[in-house]
Amino acid sequence: MARTLEHIAQAAGCTVDAKDPGLSITGAAPFDEAGPGQITLAADKKLVKRIGDTRASAVIVGKDAPPAGVPLLRADNPRLAFARVVGLFFSPPVQAPGVHPAASVGVGFACGDDPSIAPGAVIGNNVTAGHRLTVGPNAVVEDNVVLGDDVIIRANAVIGWGCALGSRVIVHSGAVIGSDGFGYATGEDGRMFKVPQTGTVQIGDDVEIGANCAIDRATFGATVIGNGVKTDNLVHVAHNVTVGEATVLVAQCGISGSTKIGRNCVILGQAGLADHLTVGDFTMVGAQAGVGEDLAGGQMVSGTPAIPHRVWLRVTRLIKRLPDIHNRLKALEKKVRDLEGGHGTSL
Numbered sequence: 001m002a003r004t005l006e007h008i009a010q011a012a013g014c015t016v017d018a019k020d021p022g023l024s025i026t027g028a029a030p031f032d033e034a035g036p037g038q039i040t041l042a043a044d045k046k047l048v049k050r051i052g053d054t055r056a057s058a059v060i061v062g063k064d065a066p067p068a069g070v071p072l073l074r075a076d077n078p079r080l081a082f083a084r085v086v087g088l089f090f091s092p093p094v095q096a097p098g099v100h101p102a103a104s105v106g107v108g109f110a111c112g113d114d115p116s117i118a119p120g121a122v123i124g125n126n127v128t129a130g131h132r133l134t135v136g137p138n139a140v141v142e143d144n145v146v147l148g149d150d151v152i153i154r155a156n157a158v159i160g161w162g163c164a165l166g167s168r169v170i171v172h173s174g175a176v177i178g179s180d181g182f183g184y185a186t187g188e189d190g191r192m193f194k195v196p197q198t199g200t201v202q203i204g205d206d207v208e209i210g211a212n213c214a215i216d217r218a219t220f221g222a223t224v225i226g227n228g229v230k231t232d233n234l235v236h237v238a239h240n241v242t243v244g245e246a247t248v249l250v251a252q253c254g255i256s257g258s259t260k261i262g263r264n265c266v267i268l269g270q271a272g273l274a275d276h277l278t279v280g281d282f283t284m285v286g287a288q289a290g291v292g293e294d295l296a297g298g299q300m301v302s303g304t305p306a307i308p309h310r311v312w313l314r315v316t317r318l319i320k321r322l323p324d325i326h327n328r329l330k331a332l333e334k335k336v337r338d339l340e341g342g343h344g345t346s347l
Contacts, residue, residue: 002026003088005058008039009073011088012081014060018071025058028086039073041082060085095134103135112149130167142178148205160217166205166227174212177201181216181223181239181257195219197239204228204245210235216257226263244281253285262297286312 006021008014026037031047034040034056041060042048051059051068058071060078075081095116099105102119109123112131117123120138127141130149135141137155145159148167153159157171160178171177183195199218204227209215213231216223216239223237226245236254237243243255244263253271255261261273262281271289273279280297290304302312318325 001089002037005071005073008058008085008088012060012073012075012084014073014075014081016071017067017074018058020071023057023071027089028082029056031056039085041078043078043082095136106143111147118155124161136173154211160201163201163203163217165203166207168206169203170208172209172211172213172233175209175215176213177203177209177215178217179214181219183219183239183257199223199240201225210251213237216241219257232269238275250287284309 002024004021005016005018005023005025008025009016025039029035029038029040031040031042031054034054036055036057038056039058039060040054040056042051043062048061048065051070054070056070058073059068060073060075060082062078063074063076065072065074073081095118097114097116099115099117100119103117103121103123105117105123106125106127108126111129111133114131115133117135118137121135122140123135124141124143124145126143127145129147129151132150133147134152136153136157139153139155140158141153142159142161144162146164148165148169150168151165152170154171154173156173158176159165159171163178178201180197183197184192185195187193197217197219199221201215201217202222203225206228207225208230210231210233212233213235215225215237218240221240223240224242226243226247228246229243231249232251234252235249238255238257240258241255242260243249244261244265246263247261247265249267250269252269253267255273256275258275259273259277259279261279262283264282265279266284268285268287270287271285271291273291277291278294280295282298283295284300285291285306286300286302286309289302289306291301291306295301300309301307302309303315
């Protein structure tokens with residue numbers, strides 16, 4: 001459905017910089033693909049300089065972008081504004097309402113209005129859910145699970161027994177919430193004895209769990225995922241971990257047991273955190289970093305073992321130069337030996 005620039009600006013929190021606020025917009029597209037009738041985004045300086053090249057009918061820019069020959073929507077956070085605009089024009093497929101006859105629903109299931117339970121879905125006993133629950137094909141919600149309003153559980157995801165999810169939580173396909181924590185005791189004969197994992201997982205509101213993630217239940221108590229946490233695909237959160245509000249966990253990162261991560265942190269791809277650590281608020285851990293000790297808040301670390309990011313940048317620059325430094329050192333040693341009459345040792 002077409003919308004006017006003025007309507008789009010109100011929905012996205014922008015101001016209109018155009019002669020015709022009633023200009024009709026029919027969709028949104030990337031900068032190099034947008035055509036007439038569409039709106040696009042120029043969030044960085046390179047694209048702002050290229051606004052004259054776009055075929056789009058309007059462009060979302062930052063507040064300080066210069067005037068251009070096309071209508072502009074100015075925003076404090078242009079990327080966020082564009083995300084809201086895309087949402088105006090894109091509606092994901094909606095699963096059929098009601099409980100499908102091919103779903104399996106246990107005794108004591110209680111939910112609010114407008115559920116959508118797909119064929120092949122399994123709902124255990126004594127499950128409680130709020131309004132507008134969506135459970136995809138072949139997803140499993142085990143016994144005694146508690147779900148808030150507007151929870152979406154995609155196909156083939158599993159919510160383990162006794163876990164609790166807040167409102168507006170999305171669990172993508174293949175994710176497992178409440179798998180057993182990795183806990184074993186070694187017997188006298190060297191065999192591994194499984195430690196019962198008796199706890200649960202508690203997930204707050206507005207959380208999104210990516211595809212094929214594994215969030216382990218606690219040995220005792222709860223593994224806790226705070227409000228607003230977003231995980232990419234293929235993330236592992238071990239038993240008794242706490243992840244603070246609005247933290248982002250990127251693909252293939254792993255958080256070992258009983259580690260506590262503060263709020264508004266970012267753990268980048270393939271980073272690994274050892275067990276029983278504390279990571280302060282507003283910390284960023286770089287891609288493939290290995291963290292083995294507590295981190296104070298408000299810093300960025302990289303490398304293995306993790307060190308301050310600026311130091312890591314200097315180290316990596318030196319690594320590239322090591323062969324040249326080694327050759328120069330050998331040449332200096334030769335000069336010293338020659339000056340000493342051929343005596344001395346070489347590295």
